[in-house]
Amino acid sequence: MVGTVRETTQSVTNSNSDWVPPVEWMETAEEISDRILTQHTRLTNPSLMWDFLCLSVTACQAQLAQDGDQLLCLEYIHNFQPLRHQISCAQDVIHHLHGRAVLADEVGLGKTIEAGLVIKEYQVRKLAQRVLILVPASLIIQWSRELTEKFGISCYAPKKRWAWSEYDVVVASLDTAKREPHRAIITEIPWDLVVIDEAHKLKNRLTRNWEFVNQIPNKYMLLLTATPVQNNLQELHSLITLLKPGELGNNHNFVAKHLVSKRKAKDAQRLRDHLSTLMIRNRRADGQVYLPDREVKIVSLEFSPEEKQLYDDVQKFLKEAYQEAKTSHHSVLPLLTLQREVCSSPYAAMASLDKMARRTHSPQRQAYLSSLLITAKQIRRYTKVEKVLELIHTMDDKCIVFTEYRATQDFLMYILHQNGVKAVPFRGGFKRGKKDWMTELFEHRAQVLVATESGGEGINLQFCRYMINFDLPWNPMRLEQRIGRIHRLGQQSAVKIYNLSTRNTIEEHIVALLVEKIHMFETVVGELDSIIGDPQIQKKIESDILDITLTAKSQEEIKNRMEDYGASMWTRYQTGRYNS
């Protein structure tokens, strides 16, 4: 038996056609011989022993790990049909990446399925028994459900300390796992396969997360992330070091050897080739993935005179306050919020107006804000809400209405209820069980789901094909995420998205920016995340837009400056794509 690397090294160099790797016999000749002579009479009816033996041969051959690149596990999956890109991804991981890979597909292409295929294949080939899956706490149930229902992998989410070693497949949250006493137990178990979802939480080598994962024993390892780590090459280095320590040198070497700057590689092509042995990234743009069409409609609305009055008055206040904040270096965040709220609904803006009125030290300003509040309260007709009701009636099908604000959500729920439309709310703050329940209600009992932004993550609503964006996020990624809730794998029909936008407001320009300039809704822009996926850049977009809105003298100027901004972003995207 060769137990050390040195001996094997020699075998490699001395290799000839006769070389055979060490052979291990699972039982001794004496054991076998003994049992043949004694154990054949164990059956109550010995006349059946030959027939049982024949059946046993069939069973044995049926379970053999056969040769070839095909995934054996596909014959064990009966409840769904994995897609071609998912299958080839799993094959790649197993045959070319030796079971250690970063799976970096874009959102909605089924990274969970790919991981499930790899887990199942290793199970069927008897290469992995102990599997640890670390995911965000909110996704534990979803993961275990998918693995059980789709792959027939029975898994367990431990709540007590002893349970870590009790089960073969364990799904837990990274945050729980890294705390004592769990940490000590987990790092002692010889896991065969470790899967980590949302692996971008491991991008920093100095964090406890990274340190912990680095200590978990593993034979195979999958790191799942949708955030395109290639944006920041040093972060990528952290992930690769978990998979293959030294593959990219130590951190210092890596920076010196491969990087011009944090985001820019010296020889992009070489680095990319290198990464293909460690990372798989499917993109919608690659065309291997079929999704039904999406149709995006901009619904242009005209404010009623009262609404227009409120908008203009608020705008006037914002412009003043913005100049002040900039000269005195105060935070513009409250102004940004108010600007966006007033686009959403008067109700959303009222809370902010009220708060500002109470905080301000200038009596003059206080009076003005109070008058704004009165204007807001006097509004009787809500153009956007009326449009929503009209749209819902004409589509006569399930529909999701997205808004950024709680106040708008409550208000919408109230109006829908008054008009006899069955609607359920959905928020990020809901507990998992409530989220599931609301999804269930929406699927079977209600026509409309009114969701706030944060509530949009981690739920799948493929059974619905209509979406109304009551207000628009200023951030293209967020809009993409909203749409991704219904326009994802599993959606059977074409999806239709209505973006409500009011003429002569900032919304009109946002829509132009999102839809026209960034080609947001073309399939190409699945790649959008590789330029603006970075939270830092996302924050910047919001403040840039605010600046344009509040410093421009006229609608015309806003329009021109927004166009320039979109164009510059597009250029940055193109060069980013070229570099990464």
Place this chain on the structure above:
Amino acid sequence: MTSAPLRTSEELMKFCDDYFALCQARVLCAHSDYREYELPVEVEKELTDRPFFWAWIEQTGQTVPPTILRLAFTVEAADRENRYLRRQVEEKQAAMARPTFIPIPKSELLTLGSFRLTRIFASVEQKGKYARVRPKIKTENTHLVPWLMLNLVISYRSDFLRQEFVSYGLCLENEQIIENFFNLIRHIPMEPVLDPDIPSRTVISTVKATDAIRRRILQYLHQQAHDWALAASQQWVDEVAQIETYYQSLTSDKDTHELMLLEIEKQHKLQQLEKRYRPHIAVESKQAALIFLPIRN
């Protein structure tokens, strides 16, 4: 390699029919792609997972009606039979003067990888490991020669696993070895040989015979090119070098304690590499039998 058995619903149903017939389980219902078997208690215990239930039943001395296993071999059959089972219960309830609750039985889908089939496989493997048999049909030639049959699974292991099923027969009188032995005799109806004296009559001991078959397997392995193992070794060596270099590069400006921790971490990583890549071949005996065959004239 021919395609693996038990990949179609017909094969699976035939397999289950054969198995339950051997287990003396009655077939209560045989529709297309669907079976109901009445399980004898011993079989029930093997195929289901409820030891506490049985401990309780036995200790309290109760008798329970036999369990009925309802197996559907296609999704369509499962749906069809589930509807039928539900309707039956509803009709029964409708006929009652005072309807009471009756649990609605459900069929279970038996497919590759399902819990039940895994259990059946395990049961079959247990029961079909050893045999001592002779052909049922008596020939004029009454001299029977003992053969040792060994069926084995060869596992070629590295970071990947490939397996192969082999069967050898060795004549215990003249040491002749025949490959693919099981396939040559699988269709002969056999009956058990229970005569306790028989082992002493073989010229060659079963231990020696097993050793001889092993030598033949080694020969067989030597005839193959083991590229897979060379590739795995190379990968292993490369990654070991990489880890050594990497941890070497981390040692500067570290104190002794930190160096010790680094060394421990490195050793762990090296162990994991070995677990992943070390190429080796494992040979496991799956079935073994003594078979008494007439000499061919």
